[in-house]
Amino acid sequence: MQNDEFHRIRRLPPYVFAEVNAAKAQARGVGEDIIDLGMGNPDSPTPPHIVAKLVEAVQDPRTHRYSTSKGIPGLRRALAGYYERRFGVTLDPETEVVATLGSKEGLANLAAAITSPGDTILVPNPSYPIHQFGFIIAGASVRSIPATPNEDMLRALDVAVRHSVPHPTVLIVNFPSNPTAYLADLDFYREVVAFCRKHNIWIMSDLAYAEIYFEGEPPPSILQVPGAMDIAVEFTSLSKTYNMPGWRMGFAAGNRKLITALTRMKSYLDYGAFTPIQVAATAALNGPQDCVEEMRTLYRERRDVLIKGLQGAGWDVPSPRGSMFAWAPIPERFAHLGSVGFSKLLLARAQVAVAPGIGFGEFGDTHVRIALVENTQRLRQALRNIRTFLQTDNASPVVLEENAP
Numbered sequence: 001m002q003n004d005e006f007h008r009i010r011r012l013p014p015y016v017f018a019e020v021n022a023a024k025a026q027a028r029g030v031g032e033d034i035i036d037l038g039m040g041n042p043d044s045p046t047p048p049h050i051v052a053k054l055v056e057a058v059q060d061p062r063t064h065r066y067s068t069s070k071g072i073p074g075l076r077r078a079l080a081g082y083y084e085r086r087f088g089v090t091l092d093p094e095t096e097v098v099a100t101l102g103s104k105e106g107l108a109n110l111a112a113a114i115t116s117p118g119d120t121i122l123v124p125n126p127s128y129p130i131h132q133f134g135f136i137i138a139g140a141s142v143r144s145i146p147a148t149p150n151e152d153m154l155r156a157l158d159v160a161v162r163h164s165v166p167h168p169t170v171l172i173v174n175f176p177s178n179p180t181a182y183l184a185d186l187d188f189y190r191e192v193v194a195f196c197r198k199h200n201i202w203i204m205s206d207l208a209y210a211e212i213y214f215e216g217e218p219p220p221s222i223l224q225v226p227g228a229m230d231i232a233v234e235f236t237s238l239s240k241t242y243n244m245p246g247w248r249m250g251f252a253a254g255n256r257k258l259i260t261a262l263t264r265m266k267s268y269l270d271y272g273a274f275t276p277i278q279v280a281a282t283a284a285l286n287g288p289q290d291c292v293e294e295m296r297t298l299y300r301e302r303r304d305v306l307i308k309g310l311q312g313a314g315w316d317v318p319s320p321r322g323s324m325f326a327w328a329p330i331p332e333r334f335a336h337l338g339s340v341g342f343s344k345l346l347l348a349r350a351q352v353a354v355a356p357g358i359g360f361g362e363f364g365d366t367h368v369r370i371a372l373v374e375n376t377q378r379l380r381q382a383l384r385n386i387r388t389f390l391q392t393d394n395a396s397p398v399v400l401e402e403n404a405p
Helices: 017-029 048-058 073-087 102-114 129-137 151-163 186-198 256-269 275-286 290-312 332-350 376-392 397-402
Strands: 097-100 120-125 141-146 168-174 202-206 232-237 250-254 325-329 367-371
Touching: 017 332, 048 275, 073 097, 073 250, 073 275, 097 102, 097 256, 102 129, 102 168, 102 202, 102 232, 102 250, 102 256, 120 129, 120 151, 129 141, 129 168, 141 151, 151 168, 151 186, 168 186, 186 202, 232 256, 250 256, 290 325, 290 376, 332 367, 332 376
Parallel strands: 120 141, 120 168, 168 202, 202 232
Antiparallel strands: 097 250, 232 250, 325 367
């Protein structure tokens, strides 16, 4: 029996990044130096004081046993302390916070906990894949809305409520967003919260990039809006803030009913992260925060190098105000290739890997996502390669076919 006979697997389309990944592996297999700006995988080491706390904790054999699924008390208190300092939001660590194995796991498990087959879920398009597929796996139907935090999204919400059957039950928001790098302000969140309270819609906010911002005020939390705690839960992560992606440490915070549902679901599925990781994560949140500013400065420098270099190469890409990504419109003469075709051509001709926008939803097919995950020297090499490519390549279909995996 083949996997595609299973109902939930049938609902998952082919992994669109696989085609570019295969081409990347093929190129590396013949010795090409590929500069990988595709995956949002931080390249900097975890700060030493966090690693030291992990090493210290792992020396205690008591930490080698099963941990606590919802997170050790000190870790949940540390997350509540972060929300108090950063956003002025007071959380009860016992009932309004749960630790997750990265934000991705939390999003998927909460989707499974609160979704009935056929529910209508409102998800920005383009957006991070788990935002829609967590609910699709759970049996829901997804209705796409614009990803921009402005009147376009608000109008789409109104249309969705009036014309969706059944009535929408959940809205996803993600600012600073992956992949588009859009930022939202509190005024926008106030309108979203008021609308969802009026129409009895839960809000799931993905705030994984809260600390990666470059100009202006720091990105707010939706939980800062009065009344948001009645309907909203927010996911955060240590992956990007503290360069801890492989540690798989995240959180959900907010509405007690949603946190209780996620906590109960997790109690059946996992025993929590390895206790020394939770202890180290506590040290990250409670300890010195200079490393966060250093991380922010690093990404700002890389962003400035990337955007200036792309503009110099004739590729006009908006400068992101937050996140670790640039959302780059495909140059007009390559538009007919779509995002997968253009990504493969860029890989073949410039030895630069990017993420095709269609992987984040069909409305992303006019863009590619460029991650700031290489040092400035490698970025400049990528930019030289891209400039040469743009000056010499005419995007002929023959070229694309020759380099297809």
